[in-house]
Amino acid sequence: MQKSHLIQYIKGTLHPEDKKAVIEWIREDVAHQKEFNLLKANYIASTIETLDDINIDEPFHTVLSKRKKKKKNYYVAAVVMLLVLPALGWYFSSSSSNTLIADVSNLFNFNTEIIHTEYGDHKTIKLPDGSIAILNSGSQLEYPKTFNDTIRAVTLTGEAFFDVKKDSSKPFIVTTETLKIKVLGTSFNIKSYPKDENIETTLVSGKVEVHEQKNKAPVTLLPSQRAIFNKTQNKIEVDQVDSQKIVAWRQGKLIFDKTPLKDVVSDLSRKYDIQFVIKSDSLLQYKYTGEFDNLSLEEVLEVLKISSPINYKHINNKIMLNSE
Structure with missing residues (x-):
């Protein structure tokens, strides 16, 4: 390896x-x-x-x-x-009294669970404390089989919805590629795919703190707020959203609201396990609004064609998108 x-x-x-x-x-x-x-x-x-x-x-x-x-x-x-x-x-x-000592035996050892989902797949996971995580397509969740006495720590790559059991003595912390999200008891969604430009944290209920890894002051979210961290600009912006639309993927729905087409096809690619290629530069500027409620891939493509200036072709197990 x-x-x-x-x-x-x-x-x-x-x-x-x-x-x-x-x-x-x-x-x-x-x-x-x-x-x-x-x-x-x-x-x-x-x-x-x-x-x-x-x-x-x-x-x-x-x-x-x-x-x-x-x-x-x-x-x-x-x-x-x-x-x-x-x-x-x-x-x-430590061999020196000046050296920091820390026991991390409960954090990273062979008692760690690693749950992975393929493209087109979802998994519901019951965590050791009774909290629930629903893992979206092409994602991974890593967590200990038993949380330690002071913290409930998990690591996420991809997207997941969390319904966290309340425990004020043991914060629940989700670590992503760049952010840490700290909660005590709440429900929220994190979208953190490595190839995406942004990491999104959306609060459904309760309260969460979004921490950048570079020791900046945390951003506190209230229900129906979303924190968008841009990896290139290295900054967080907060907006108001309909949180139920964002977590609708749990029921097989994809809902877009003025979403850049490249982000739309990224979600479609993960859901239907097929590669999309945008052939027209003009489509990179296009933003799509619409809802796909448990549709087949062909139905999605037809809806795109009817509702937007997009044509498509199947070539070598890829979907080629062109402007009309």
Whole structure:
């Protein structure tokens, strides 16, 4: 397995098809599991080096020594891997009283569940605390089989609706490619596909905090508000929406309101497991408004053709879109 694929998987930027291969590789051999956990633990502990610079074969004390040389007043955790039967846990330890100590044995170990959905598929997941997650097409949710005593942490790639059981003593945190969403008890939707330009968090009920990973002040959402994080501009904008329309995908519906066509076809591609190609540059500026209520692919294409200036052709298992 290429190290670059493992790094992209940990960062949440790996393509869904490649993720399946990584998961299978991790599960097929204990040595693979140890290598993956070592790389992930280094990623957690690392604040100075980039992940690409980490040597997974290098002793932990050597890694720590290098970091101290780079920034003498900054102390990071030394990571010690303990093999605990029947599962492997993690513990941050220290040979110096100045080094931070943190037990993360409940966060990243072999007791982690990884649920993946194919294109065209949905899955409903009951989390360890009784919260419910509904995973949309081409998505992945990673979570521990048992939450620890202080936090309920999950990692999402793709789109999911969460109905979180209230527990004021244990915040529920969803980590995506760039954002962290913190809640105590609420229902909300997160759309965070690696290839999309935006990450969208839509609140249905309760209250959530949307945190950027770069320590900026969080954005607090109220019901029927959506936070849109643009990956290129690195900023969050909030707008008012009909939250029930946004989560209608759970019932097989797709509802668009002045949505750029490239975003429309991305959703259609994931739902119907087929590639769309926009052949006309003019269509890239087109915004579509409409609703597809449990329609077949052919019905969707006919609706697009009738309701917009779009023609289509099937070529080599792809849908080619042209302007009229």
